[in-house]
Amino acid sequence: LYERVFRSHRDLFLWLLILGVVLCLIHLHLRRVEGYLREVNQALGQLTENTGHQIHLSSELQPLERRLNLLERQMQTQQEGIREQEQKKNDLVMYLAHDLKTPLACSIGYLNLLLDEPDIPSGLREKYLRIALTKSLRLEEMVQEFLEISRYSLTTVVLHRQTVCLNRMLAQLIHELHPVLANRNLDCSLESAKDIRICCDPDKLQRVFDNLLRNAVQYSREGTCIQVQMKTADGQVRISVTSQGEPVDRDRLDHVFDPFYRVNPGGSPQGTGLGLAIARQIAEKHGGRIDADSTDGKTCFTVTLPLKEDRAAG
Incomplete structure (x- = not known):
């Protein structure tokens, strides 16, 4: 029996033994992977439920544990x-x-x-x-x-672009503000070396500059001059609106573009706090940005826009 069954089929039994060992190893590996997947599933459930507890995984899954904990903190923020x-x-x-x-x-x-x-x-x-x-x-x-x-x-901002002259746009906005400027005994000057043309949505861009100019009027000290300057460099145009009045500290300046945030030095709430937030959104849609700075009693808002049309931004 040994000769007929085992000895004559020794190679077959050897392969069957190897196959059995391999299957056992695969089974053990799959059990281990199943355990990892169960841990990950529980961690994702904890993440979606936003329990606020730290996620803990096996030592082999430490990189994933760090990423999930970072994601949880970002979601909470x-x-x-x-x-x-x-x-x-x-x-x-x-x-x-x-x-x-x-x-x-x-x-x-x-x-x-x-x-x-x-x-x-x-x-x-x-x-x-x-x-x-x-x-x-x-x-x-x-x-x-x-x-x-x-x-x-x-709603979201959708741009309808056309080529416009920034000088004329700003001159028109300043002219329309003359009654408001006169009531506050203010003056407004526009400085630009040449006519500057860009491809933009004129209605929405007017809203940006109108908001900046009215903010400057509101917070300017009586009898001062609001300075509007335009300069071009490196394929960009920078339009700065500078007013003289009470300085804005850094803590408040960091939040002026936040929705519903209102700089309120006088103690009485004014406006919705959306003007600068929407202005920043419009500038970014044009491929530009708005920056704010306040030093030595002067507050300056600078709009930076590309001189060439940025189709990807629109």
Whole structure:
């Protein structure tokens, strides 16, 4: 029996033995891999549930453990930022909604007085009308702020490019601001060596510079001059808007482009805090950027844009 079965088929039994050992090793390896996959699955579940606990894996999976823990920290930071922005937005909406009542009630009150008292002297009638008009204009501004919040939340910036002259655009914006400048006893100068043309979305770019100029008017010291300068270098144009007033410290300056953040040196909240955030988004869509600096009582916002059309950015 030994001769017929084992000795004559020795090679076959040897191969079967080797095959059995290999299968056992493969089984053990697959069990080990299954254990690793189970650990990774549990770690991913912990990551998606955002438990906040440190992820621990086997020593063989240490590189993956470090990456997952880094990803968890990044997700927590992003979620905290989203919650903070949402809270700022909710607070701002509450502030605007509460303050809508005041100008509305005031306008209605003075208009009712005019209707109920037809024999009011002309001077007093004009005074009441001016007050009602002022409150109505303030109401319009606040409604516009609500619309701005909605646009920022629900839309993305889409560019419609054409070639425009930056000098004329800025000169027109400065001219339109003359009444506001006169009320604050301010002046505004435009310095540029030559006409500069770029391919951009003029409507959206006007919004960027209009926002920067109005911010400069709002925070300038009375009797000073707002300086607008344009320079070209290295295929780019840099437009700086410099105002003189209370300096902005670095902590606040680092957040001026954050949505719903409002620099508020005077103590009274003004605007939605979206102007600079949207301006930065528009500049980046054009392939450029906006930088801010404040030293020696001067605050400068610099817009850098490519002179040539950047189709990838649009």
